Amino acid sequence: MEKYEKFGTKEKILDSALESFSTSGFDATSLDVIAKSLGVRKQTILYHFGTKKGLLNAVVERAAENLINSIEEVLNSELKGWERIEALARMIFRLALREPLLLGLLREVSRPGSAGSERLRILMTPLMDRGTLWMQSEMEVGRMRRTNPRLVILSAYSTVVGLATEIEVLRAAGIEQALRPVTIRRRELIRFLRVSLDPDYLKSK
Amino acid sequence: MEKYEKFGTKEKILDSALESFSTSGFDATSLDVIAKSLGVRKQTILYHFGTKKGLLNAVVERAAENLINSIEEVLNSELKGWERIEALARMIFRLALREPLLLGLLREVSRPGSAGSERLRILMTPLMDRGTLWMQSEMEVGRMRRTNPRLVILSAYSTVVGLATEIEVLRAAGIEQALRPVTIRRRELIRFLRVSLDPDYLKSK
DNA sequence: AATATTATTTACCAATTGGTAAGTTAAACT
DNA sequence: AGTTTAACTTACCAATTGGTAAATAATATT
Known part of the structure; x- marks a missing residue:
């Protein structure tokens, strides 16, 4: 693609923009400030991404790629039915904790x-x-309880996004690296998914 | 306080600002736009609130008053121990659903x-x-399980704030007025609080 | 070596923004 | 009626912002 690039400028810009969008938000992010922090002129940013929104889109795209790759990994496993769901949930939480900036971006961008x-x-x-x-086909063959798949997915999604707020609020309150609340959220999410989807859950209880 | 005021201008400004801060965020809110929408000069806003941040603070204060009054009501009841906690949780959810703008503002302002x-x-x-x-004293007399009160309160808080995202995400996805996810969140929160605080819960189970 | 292309910079700008200063209107007090 | 004070407006501004246009530097391509 790019023939020559001084020093991965484009990537550096994306990194810095992700940081700023994620922690300060889109509107509070100034191209001048990003440029200055990188020792680069603002026009370099606009050259690579056209507009500020273009930069945001690029940041979102890279983050989504990151996310989708992780999801892909789980989907390529041979886990079936409920086990696959649980693996997905655990993976998302792992990713969210490993890359908090990604989580922050997601929250920033989730506001309609x-x-x-x-x-x-x-x-x-x-x-x-x-x-x-996939969920519908699993429901067909009875490996999954019948529910509204979109509702379940979106609720799970907002649980993860809400995690961003929780982590930041706890940190701001001086409770550093509180793993317990995160663990609790994960357990809650998995239980919610299980109640909604696992056909064997209620029986075994 | 105010001797004469044309037509509740101050209140109207606060209403409009709450709406804008809550849905668009602080940075994306322009004093000019608010003023124009109210048929008032921008300087009127600055006259009443000094600065933009002053306006935000006033909006936050009014919202907090609203919230604190509701809390006060529950605290003045004779409910003890776990029952009081549950009443608080239900009240917060009721308030959040009745005044979504308040919830949106809370989310906007919760970012450290x-x-x-x-x-x-x-x-x-x-x-x-x-x-x-209060929680500590309840723990002393054995009406409440021993835990970290601040952690519990903040987790509950972020659950409620996360509700704002969830409602908006669901709405954006075309799932209007989905009461079920909200009910689920409330149930989850109450269960979380119960597990953390109710000394009789585990016994009765 | 000459040329084309990509990357980055310099120079500018129009629009918007929050904010200041001073004036004007209107109500309240005396 | 005259004065004070509160509410609001007109006029203006400095700073920042995202963005355009053109020049320059750096690297491939031929």
């Missing part, structure tokens, strides 16, 4: 009407459709 | 480092201290 929400939707739609279809 | 987070903290600290003390 925000600058990046449209792009996020476009990127997530295929994933959502695929998940919905 | 945001313009309003400091004021929010100042307003919430007495509430937090009071709650902590």
Whole structure:
């Protein structure tokens, strides 16, 4: 693609933008500030990404790639039915803790009407459709309880996004690296998914 | 207080600002736009609130008052121990559903480092201290399980704030007024609180 | 070596923003 | 009626912002 690039400038810009969008938000992020922090002129940013929104979209795309790759890994495993769901949930939590910036970006961009929400939707739609279809086929063969797949997926999604707020609030309150609340959230999410989806759960109880 | 005021201008400004801060965020809110929408000059806003941040603080304060009054109501009841906790949780959810703007503002202002987070903290600290003390005294007399009160309160808080995201995400996905996920969240929160605090819960199970 | 292309910079700008200063209107007090 | 004070407006501004246009530097391509 790029023939020559001084020193991965484009990547550096993406990194810095991710940090700023994730922690300060889109509107509070200034191209001048990013440029200055990188020792680069603002026009370099605009050269690579066209507009500020273009930069945001690029950041969102890279983050989504990151996420989708992780999901892909689980989907390529041979886990079936409920076990696959649980593996997905655990993977998402692992990813969220490993890359908090990604989580922050997701929250920033999840607000409907925000600058990046449209792009996020476009990127997530295929994933959502695929998940919905898979869940429906699992329901057909009785490996999964009958529910509204989209509702379940979106609730799980917002649980993860809510995690971003929780971590930050706890940190701001001086409770550093509180793993317990995160663990609790994960357990709650898995239980929620299990109640909604696992056909064997209620029987075994 | 105010001797004469044309038509409740101050209140109208606060209403409009709450709406904008809550849905678009602080940075994306323009004083000019608010003023124009109200048929008032921008300087009128600045006359009443000094600065933009002053306006935000006023909005936050009014919202906090709203919240604190509701809490006060429950605290003045004769409910003890676990029952009081559950009443609080139900009240918060009721309030959140009745006044979604309040919820949106809370989310906007909960991000550490945001313009309003400091004021929010100042307003919430007495509430937090009071709650902590009460819970500790309840623990002393054995009406409540021993845990870290601040951690429990903050986790509950972020659950409620996360609700804002969830409602908006679901709405954006075309799932209007989905009461089920909200009910589920409430049930989850109450169960979380129960497991953490109710000394009789595990016995009765 | 000459040329084309990519990457980055310098120079500018129009629009918006929050904010200041000073004036004007209107109500309240005396 | 005259004065004070509160509410609001007109006029203006400095700073920042995202963005355009053109020049320059660096690297491939031929």
